[in-house]
Amino acid sequence: MSFSYDVKSELCKIRSSGCCKFAQFYGMLLFSRAFSVDCVSIATEHEIVCSTYTHLLNRCFNIHAPVETSGQKRNTFKASVQGKIDRKRIVTYFGHNTTEINDEIIKRDCCKEAFLRGVFLVCGIIVDPNKDYCVEFVLPDSPICDSFVKFLNELNLTPRISKRGNRKIVYFKDSDQIEVLLTKIKASHYTLELMSIKIYKDIRNKVNRKNNCETANISKTVAAAVEQTRAIEYLEDTGLLYMLPAELVSAAMLRKINPSSSLNELCERSSDPITRSGLNHRLQKLVAIAKEEMESEKEE
């Protein structure tokens, strides 16, 4: 199965609720096969995406649509809303028009992310980051595509755009942007994988340049660097970082701007003199604080 399939399978396990279930469903409806009073339907190769669509249809509007299968070599999974009154109800609820995304449905940040996840599920493609950094949205060449690009820009995502037949391809090649996008749609497992791959590539390049025998230590170094970077991001996001003692904050900043550096390199770059073990101790401390916080968050 493809890398996209794996990521989508992870995303389909997230059950959007409350306001977000409408937002996610809206994202799926807008870019699926048809969304109008005459036809509301999805056709996809991914069974799990189709069943997420029918699940949301049921949760949001209490409408049941069976999943049908067709195709010989490659299965296609389809579902459509049968009754015209039901279709009208959905289109009216979302205040749908064919030129612009209805901002009212995605006012809140949580809903923006759920909406983006919905769009990614129906028309997103992600390449295995071990091979290349690339995320694409394959969209109809229509004003709604421009509206989607505007929406991405508001989230500080700046895709490139190209044409393929009668489709527009809205795509990302920049690994930092892809990381942000994956975080927003809550593909946390893959965000982490992408981060590890980036750090791994950086370290491997450096080792290759030095041409020494550090190779054996790469995976250990990567694992530690990823763990520290994640901990620091978490502490920053929760606002806890800046409540910590200054020496921990500066250790965190040092690691943050040098995610793939070894301890020795970090020591060299440190503005105040510090030993390798002293720095290691501070980084370990940051990881421990983040872990403790994550645990207590889980318990609440």
Ligand SMILES: [Zn+2]
């Ligand atoms: Zn929401």
